[in-house]
Amino acid sequence: MVAGVSARPERKPADLLAGFAVLALLGGFLAYAVIDKGRPAESGYRLNATFAHIDGLAVGSDVRLAGITVGQVVDERVNPKTFAAGVTFTVRPDIKLPDDTAAIITSDSLLGGKYIALSPGGDDRMLKPGATIGETQGSISLEQLLSKFIFSVTDTLTQANQARAHAQQSGATDAPATPAPASAPAPAPLAPPDAPASGREP
Template structure:
């Protein structure tokens, strides 16, 4: 086989391989692990985070505006301390509220952010004070059962 023919074929092979990698990088995957994106990080404390996981999305109006960067247990307050990384260029007011919500009935849990009316914006290291915990299915069911029992007792 001629040397230049071999060169051309290997060139085509390498180019196709590199094109495949680029295709996989651009069309198939998304660079979501850019956690060091220079946004601001805020802290929210919850009584119960349910099944919230690291890197879970933080959504506002259903749009992803940040990620859960760290989850810790605060041994002084006996609460879960969740560090939220908000993407650059998105500002929320100081009295924003954070809820732990579930996508679908049994889906992944995420943090829902809702902005408040305060003029001042959240800064790096601030704490979101208005939070509501995750809905735990067992607690919900037991509460419902107790209510039902109380109702039937009252009606008798």
């Protein structure tokens, strides 16, 4: 007896389209999650600042006020005319900053990540969204600090050695000459003996 082979049910085009649609939707969500993961969450209003150097500062770095995170860096660029670094960051909408606020790039420690520290001023006028902060201080490179320190120490040691050598040379030149030992005076010549008496009175 030959067993009958059951025929495979034919898939309808609508089912195939639905499956492709589900796969495409899942792929879209996955791509959005990957892209959005590297994008800082933006909330609040934007401010701009220009720095000479922003070494170590990256998109997503914190913006802090009194040690508390109040925003994030959302954009970095280079001015092709001035070659300065432009930074755009956000600040919480409930925080209003005076017009003379300063933005300083600093770090938690020598090896810590960089962030922007805001130092409010005393102006009565407030920064508006999209304004540019005028008072800024760029990032200080650890390598530059170490190089300056090593150069300063080396220069100090060189100057000290030169001063010591000069002092030794001056001391040898100005030292008084050692006087020669005084010679003993020559003995006085002996007086000639008296002539013997001749027996006659002069």
